[in-house]
Amino acid sequence: MSAAFTRVQIPPKEVYTCADYAALPEGAPYQLIGGKLVMTPSPSTRHQAILRRLGVKMANFVDEKGVGAVYFAPVDVYLQETAVYQPDIAFVSKDRFAIIEAEKINGAPDLVVEILSPSTAYYDLREKFKIYARCGVKEYWIVDPIEKSIELYTGKEGKFIQVARAEETGRVESGVLGGFSIKLEEIFVDAP
Structure with missing residues (x-):
């Protein structure tokens, strides 16, 4: 960890807010989850390889179609007063670019990808x-x-409904990014 982070003193509070989160130094390894500052360590190289493979394919598709923008962690997504997340991948459609600000995404992206890690899976x-x-x-x-x-x-209606699941082989297709699909064999490769 850099010296800047070791000097930062975060005063203890029962509930932290977006204002508390915004006061952290740039690059501080935290997310604001349920009003708590949760330290999120750097992901593993395997996690990063999966993120790169899926993210590049998604970003290339979005760029070719001109339908929006794809962002990769760490980018702050402000959702509510006690929730600022850094999803692994976030897609914002072109007609919703108003939520993209210089320092953050201020509102819900259209599509979010989270790659599970032992420290953040819960x-x-x-x-x-x-x-x-x-x-x-x-x-x-x-x-x-x-x-x-x-x-x-x-x-x-404020809830998620599972529409697809594939394990080890097969293909999943986005409903939000019409025409975008991915073969699992392309994402879960053992080599770096």
Whole structure:
């Protein structure tokens, strides 16, 4: 950790807010989850390889179609007063670019991808899952490197409904990014 982070003193509070989060130094390894500052360590190289493979394919598709923008962690997504997340991948459609600000995404992206890590899996599957749905994320992908699986959820009336799941082999297709699909064998490769 850099010297800048070791000098930062975060005063203890019962509930932290977006204002507290915004006061952290740039690059501080935290997310604001349920009013708590949760330290999120750097992801593993396997996690990063999966992020790169899936993210590059998604970003290339979005760029070719001209339908929006794709962002990669760490980018702050402000969802509510006690929730600022850094999804692994966030897609914002062109007609919603107003939520993209210089320092953050201020509102729910259209599509969010979270790649499970031992340190964040609980939050990705529970707390963040619920908040993403309530705040209007239209599609949520959960990528599990251990199971080599991808689950797709569609947002409906503040809840997510699972619409697809594939493990080890097969293809999943986005409903939000019409025409974008991915073969699991292309994402879960053992080599770096």
